[in-house]
Amino acid sequence: MKAETKNDIKQANKGQTNQYARKGSSNKVWDFFCSVKLAVVIILVLVVSCIIGTVILQEKTFDEYVARYGYGLATFFKITQLTNVFHSYWFSLLLILLCANLICCTIKRWRNTFLQTGFVLTHLSLVLILIGGVVKFQLGVKGGVNVYEGKSVNYFLTQTIDRKGKLDYVKKDLPFSIALDDFILEKNEPKFQLVSYVKSKDRQKVLEVKIGKKQRVPGSDYKVTIKDYVPDAELKQEPVNASDKPDNPAIFVKFFGSEKVAAEGWLLAYDRNSYEDKKQGIRIEYIWLSSQQELDKALNSVETAKAQVSVSMSGQTQDYPLDLNKVFKFEGTDFTVKMLQYVLNYGDRRPLGEQPPDNPAVQVEINGPEGAETRWVFEKFADWDKMHPAKYKNLKITCSGIAGTYMAKNTVRIYQTPEGKQVLVYIKDKEIAETMPWELEKKYAIPDTGNQVVVASYFPTFDFKKEVIKKSDEVKSPAIFAEVEGPNGKVEDWIFSSNQYATWYTDNNFALVYESTGESVKHFTSKLRIEENGQTVAEKTIRVNDPLEYKGYAIYQSSYDPEAGTFSGLQIVKDPGISVVYSGFGALCFGVVFIFYIKPFLRKKLKKEVEE
Numbered sequence: 103m104k105a106e107t108k109n110d111i112k113q114a115n116k117g118q119t120n121q122y123a124r125k126g127s128s129n130k131v132w133d134f135f136c137s138v139k140l141a142v143v144i145i146l147v148l149v150v151s152c153i154i155g156t157v158i159l160q161e162k163t164f165d166e167y168v169a170r171y172g173y174g175l176a177t178f179f180k181i182t183q184l185t186n187v188f189h190s191y192w193f194s195l196l197l198i199l200l201c202a203n204l205i206c207c208t209i210k211r212w213r214n215t216f217l218q219t220g221f222v223l224t225h226l227s228l229v230l231i232l233i234g235g236v237v238k239f240q241l242g243v244k245g246g247v248n249v250y251e252g253k254s255v256n257y258f259l260t261q262t263i264d265r266k267g268k269l270d271y272v273k274k275d276l277p278f279s280i281a282l283d284d285f286i287l288e289k290n291e292p293k294f295q296l297v298s299y300v301k302s303k304d305r306q307k308v309l310e311v312k313i314g315k316k317q318r319v320p321g322s323d324y325k326v327t328i329k330d331y332v333p334d335a336e337l338k339q340e341p342v343n344a345s346d347k348p349d350n351p352a353i354f355v356k357f358f359g360s361e362k363v364a365a366e367g368w369l370l371a372y373d374r375n376s377y378e379d380k381k382q383g384i385r386i387e388y389i390w391l392s393s394q395q396e397l398d399k400a401l402n403s404v405e406t407a408k409a410q411v412s413v414s415m416s417g418q419t420q421d422y423p424l425d426l427n428k429v430f431k432f433e434g435t436d437f438t439v440k441m442l443q444y445v446l447n448y449g450d451r452r453p454l455g456e457q458p459p460d461n462p463a464v465q466v467e468i469n470g471p472e473g474a475e476t477r478w479v480f481e482k483f484a485d486w487d488k489m490h491p492a493k494y495k496n497l498k499i500t501c502s503g504i505a506g507t508y509m510a511k512n513t514v515r516i517y518q519t520p521e522g523k524q525v526l527v528y529i530k531d532k533e534i535a536e537t538m539p540w541e542l543e544k545k546y547a548i549p550d551t552g553n554q555v556v557v558a559s560y561f562p563t564f565d566f567k568k569e570v571i572k573k574s575d576e577v578k579s580p581a582i583f584a585e586v587e588g589p590n591g592k593v594e595d596w597i598f599s600s601n602q603y604a605t606w607y608t609d610n611n612f613a614l615v616y617e618s619t620g621e622s623v624k625h626f627t628s629k630l631r632i633e634e635n636g637q638t639v640a641e642k643t644i645r646v647n648d649p650l651e652y653k654g655y656a657i658y659q660s661s662y663d664p665e666a667g668t669f670s671g672l673q674i675v676k677d678p679g680i681s682v683v684y685s686g687f688g689a690l691c692f693g694v695v696f697i698f699y700i701k702p703f704l705r706k707k708l709k710k711e712v713e714e
Contacts, residue, residue, distance in 0.1 A: 251285055252283075366558075
């Protein structure tokens with residue numbers, strides 16, 4: 103019996119020892135999660151993670167990371183999810199650990215008294231906010247969709263990066279349809295400004311638009327006075343002949359298709375000197391020649407000009423043929439010039455052979471002491487770069503003869519000289535087919551086409567009689583009548599906001615531009631309806647920061663069609679953790695109020711009761 107009793111005591115002691123061991127192990131785990139040091143470490147790691155997520159660009163394609171950081175770092179960032187820190191699993195794990203740490207610390211330090219309510223609420227609020235954040239990062243979705251007026255959608259698109267690191271869009275279905283009944287875009291009244299430019303100083307200055315006030319342009323000898331202003335102006339121009347001296351020759355041409363006038367208008371020798379009917383492949387040109395010798399030469403050749411580029415600097419000018427991709431040396435300098443390409447109509451994407459010569463231009467590459475510079479040079483706008491300073495400001499480049507090299511299948515050239523010689527030449531397939539003298543008001547047939555051409559009028563010095571008409575009192579297309587006083591005296595002219603080019607003073611050194619500063623959008627709204635099973639279940643007119651909410655989805659107004667205004671850009675957000683976060687903020691507010699106001703009041707009351 104003694105032996106059995108000793109054995110029972112040993113077994114009991116062994117079981118008690120195992121129990122103490124298990125209890126000690128549990129205490130270590132509990133102490134670990136209750137540790138303030140753990141909270142500090144987690145918070146520091148979260149801070150570092152947030153800094154990394156700010157420094158490293160987030161949610162970009164793999165190619166963008168390779169271009170910016172190199173292939174090795176880009177691969178490392180991708181594997182460790184440093185390219186999407188705030189939605190990574192390890193970031194959510196850190197938030198969960200911090201949440202567990204807060205819960206354990208709260209339980210350990212909680213004393214079961216009413217005065218601990220503030221302590222509990224503030225810690226609980228942090229736990230709720232963290233839980234809400236984890237839910238948002240892992241379960242929340244955000245995307246966008248464009249909806250056209252009168253249409254509806256039942257999906258939206260979210261942006262994602264696929265496994266290969268490429269940008270992609272994923273379609274997410276909605277449990278309902280969104281219909282756009284109306285989109286309203288309201289703009290503020292447009293604003294305009296008068297900008298002066300002094301070329302020699304390369305300086306711009308915004309001037310006041312105040313009638314009667316004379317303004318001196320800082321750092322120059324120019325003065326500007328606004329004499330009149332029209333908020334919504336229209337320019338009416340009547341062609342007139344200013345002189346019998348041929349300073350600006352022009353003819354009024356009528357083009358007949360069968361017996362009816364198909365087109366008519368003025369052709370100016372030194373400006374827009376051609377008309378083209380693309381459907382019939384007929385082109386009419388008006389060319390003024392300065393002498394009989396030039397006329398004789400023109401009648402023996404279809405070429406009226408050779409395309410070339412002229413380069414000027416410090417009083418020296420050199421001409422180069424339009425030979426693409428050939429490098430030309432600007433003699434006496436360190437500059438070289440190369441013609442990269444040319445077009446007949448700048449901005450026209452059609453093949454060169456289908457472009458009309460409306461705006462010929464050459465793209466030129468300049469190489470000099472400060473490296474390479476590329477610029478476009480326009481034949482009809484030689485002064486275009488005056489308001490657009492380039493790298494080599496002292497290098498002037500112009501082009502000519504590009505428009506003259508163009509020729510349609512059937513070309514009619516109307517020649518005229520100061521001596522009174524007037525010759526009409528018909529060119530077919532780039533060969534002279536017929537030549538004849540021409541007279542005013544006489545019809546001339548264009549062979550093999552069934553068309554006719556008539557020169558109805560001739561003005562030796564073509565000009566316009568200008569009249570500015572006020573269309574309305576609203577600020578739509580304003581114009582100002584400005585007087586510029588400078589080294590060459592006073593000059594007056596109307597300056598229109600609709601004109602995209604500068605108005606230059608006579609010395610070609612001072613210019614004025616009246617331009618729009620941009621028509622700002624006042625607000626834009628969308629009238630939306632939510633449809634389920636063919637029934638309207640919710641509707642609202644949304645605007646920025648005022649969404650329509652339904653079934654956990656928030657539908658925000660985010661963008662619109664800036665050109666036609668026919669669609670509304672919507673942002674779709676679903677955040678299942680938002681209610682938890684708001685609950686946390688509510689608990690935090692009440693906990694702070696309890697700690698700073700209710701708790702001191704209760705302590706004071708208890709102390710008074712004890713003293714009594």
